[in-house]
Amino acid sequence: MSRTDGGRQAVLTAKPSRITIFLIAMAAGAVLVGPSEGGPAKTGRLILATTTSLADSGLLRILLPAFTRTHGIRVDVIAVGTGQALAMARRGDADLVIVHAPALEQEFVQGGYGVMRSCIAYNTFAIVGPAGDRAQIGRARSATEAFARIAHRRMLFVSRGDGSGTEIKEKEIWKGAGLNPRGEDWYLVSGAGMGMTLVLAHEKQGYTLTDLATYLTMRSRLHLALLYERDPLLVNQYAAIATNPTRVPGVNFAGAAALINYLVSPAAQRTIADFGRGRFSRSLFTPLQGWCPE
């Protein structure tokens, strides 16, 4: 009986719900922070899908502000793997890509999805591993021989396994060595980006194939030595490709073309050549002026 009374009491003395007050306060908060977003203008928005290795190197943060100043086009950079970047462009979700897997790029261009393929720079892939180098890959005469030595000694090797340009290069080297390490107990697939894969190789003291920029950026915190990098096969070239507006309607082709033209311009190429000199006492990228060796 008393409980029923309490219920009636609640009906009679009901105050404005505190939850309502909270929701109103949150709504007000959302509105207050709201105007800080410019909100993406549908026109003039330019979406660049690129690889994590390039985005994380910091090169684009140095290159893009000058482009935005002169052209008034803001560039939205999305860092994914090469495979995903090309898939995004095919769906019209990226206006251009900067990727590093020549075979996939050619397939993309031949399929009619990409135009204006221009190589903007290259650096090298390197094989890193424990300083002791028990597989003695430092003595190898080629990248394929280095991989064969790792396989022969059954030393731990960490693979990206994420469809990235680095993984595609790694597969190419295994194929060149006539080996298929998949399923071997010394062959570990991380399924992660370059940084995490390097950390994994460091923790387990294994070998891995890495792009030079990510390795140099992280070197101070890794117990991994740069063991092998001399081989034309290890060239890591980055190509910019605009999404073809006739095949994929609705993409911002004018913006993509302007950005590619800027990236191969002498001014941008000079910036690329100088990038990393101060911090690593060697430059991280060599300009390619738009020309693709492959």
Place this chain on the structure above:
Amino acid sequence: MIEIVARTLQVSSSAVIIGATTGIPLGTFLGMKEFPRKRLVLIGLYTAMGLPPVVVGLVVYMLLSRQGPLGHAGLLFTPLAMVLAETILVTPLIAGVTMAAVAGVDPAIREAAVIDGASPGRVGVMLLREAQFGVVVAVVAGFGRAISEVGAVLMVGGDIEGLTRVMTTAIVLETRKGNFELAAALGVLLLGLSFAVNVVLQFLQPAPDASSLRG
């Protein structure tokens, strides 16, 4: 950094507001009303409460992609897309917890209101007040899911600097770059943010004395 924190709060609170304005009425309805096939609806709701964020991210991506059904709107890789994905994740959670709280209110209270001649809407509001403690838990849980979300917002937001980067995606980025100290510092900041929001929530609520714990 302040900009990332502001955007994190903006996106997750927007999702919670939308989730609460739909989830609380839905949960109240489910908590006070019996109807045929209710069990089926509940199974659906419980499943939705455990929706995997990456699946939601993928579905929202396909919807908003230029080739998707809503592609012409140009919403992909915007904060709005992130709000949409988070709303889908938090609404069932808020509805489910609200339902449990409302269903747990002493039946005598409801009967009393019905005897008083209150309309079903009025009874609902009254039950909600009685179940206030549980409803706050629903909102807190929803906010927790929204602010800690990473898989879906990374997919549909793209972690674009100055546009869609939030605390969780910034932590992923710094971890990927090997900056573990910075990533950990961001994690502590995110935790602090969550703490601050919950402090505000607690002060908006009456002290958990006997009357508000009832039911």
